[in-house]
Amino acid sequence: MNQCNRVFIIGWDGAGNFVRGAHTPVLDRLIQRGAIAFDAQTASPTISAQCWGALLHGVSPVKHGLTNDIAAERTFPSDSSYPSVFRVAREAYPDAKLAAFSAWEPINYGIIEPSIGVRKVSMPDRELAYAAASYIGEHPDVLLMFIDFDLPDAAGHRHGYNTPEQLRVIEETDEHTGIIVDAIEKAGLLEDSLIITVSDHGGGGEDTHGHGTDHPLDKTIFWGCAGPGIAPGTRVRGITITDTAAVVAHALGVAAPAAWEAKLPAGLFNSI
Numbered sequence: 001m002n003q004c005n006r007v008f009i010i011g012w013d014g015a016g017n018f019v020r021g022a023h024t025p026v027l028d029r030l031i032q033r034g035a036i037a038f039d040a041q042t043a044s045p046t047i048s049a050q051c052w053g054a055l056l057h058g059v060s061p062v063k064h065g066l067t068n069d070i071a072a073e074r075t076f077p078s079d080s081s082y083p084s085v086f087r088v089a090r091e092a093y094p095d096a097k098l099a100a101f102s103a104w105e106p107i108n109y110g111i112i113e114p115s116i117g118v119r120k121v122s123m124p125d126r127e128l129a130y131a132a133a134s135y136i137g138e139h140p141d142v143l144l145m146f147i148d149f150d151l152p153d154a155a156g157h158r159h160g161y162n163t164p165e166q167l168r169v170i171e172e173t174d175e176h177t178g179i180i181v182d183a184i185e186k187a188g189l190l191e192d193s194l195i196i197t198v199s200d201h202g203g204g205g206e207d208t209h210g211h212g213t214d215h216p217l218d219k220t221i222f223w224g225c226a227g228p229g230i231a232p233g234t235r236v237r238g239i240t241i242t243d244t245a246a247v248v249a250h251a252l253g254v255a256a257p258a259a260w261e262a263k264l265p266a267g268l269f270n271s272i
């Protein structure tokens with residue numbers, strides 16, 4: 001078994017678990033190589049800052065306190081008891097390369113702490129995919145990289161969630177993910193990297209063109225993970241978006257902060 005030398009998290013905003021109804025060959029290939037849950041649960045309320053905040057800070061929204069407005073207007077406190085996976089990685093590896101490429105800018109500037117040496121880039125999805133691919137080619141020693149694509153959520157708000165129009169955009173996001181996975185492969189990093197693919201929420205629960213409720217359509221997300229120590233075909237049970245932080249910490253060989261609620265899903269890694 002290869003050691004895990006780096007982690008990539010690729011987020012699809014607003015894609016819920018609707019990927020099952022779309023043609024997503026890149027995601028399918030990652031799923032074949034690793035683990036998947038199509039019934040993973042996101043945080044409540046099912047809104048982007050709350051849910052990406054839960055993923056990155058390992059705690060529920062009542063604890064991290066982020067909302068879309070707060071994430072857009074303030075920076076996250078660098079002395080919080082709920083550090084992001086980036087701060088945890090930085091404290092363990094002072095010289096490591098860390099990067100966040102987020103189409104939705106508040107993730108970079110409001111959710112991830114400032115001044116911890118994370119390379120932060122925000123641009124529209126397709127350009128973002130190419131920029132992230134270039135970054136990987138130029139910095140194959142990157143330790144932790146988060147990439148967030150925003151278009152599935154925009155399509156859900158505009159056309160309705162889980163509609164043919166949104167599924168078409170989800171398929172585009174699969175292509176964008178392919179640009180990144182190709183760059184990872186070309187740089188020779190595929191075998192010893194953990195690649196997590198995840199959505200932050202679905203939509204169409206109580207409002208066909210919105211989200212935010214605890215309705216299963218809003219709350220259910222896909223969560224995939226491939227890389228060292230993950231047996232192909234693993235089905236992950238009972239995972240929440242918050243648990244992602246614990247998976248990242250485990251893969252990077254660092255201790256999860258005691259204040260995190262994130263739990264390593266049983267049976268995910270072979271060694272458990």
Ligand SMILES: [Zn+2]
Nearest residue numbers: 014153157211
């Ligand atoms: Zn939205």
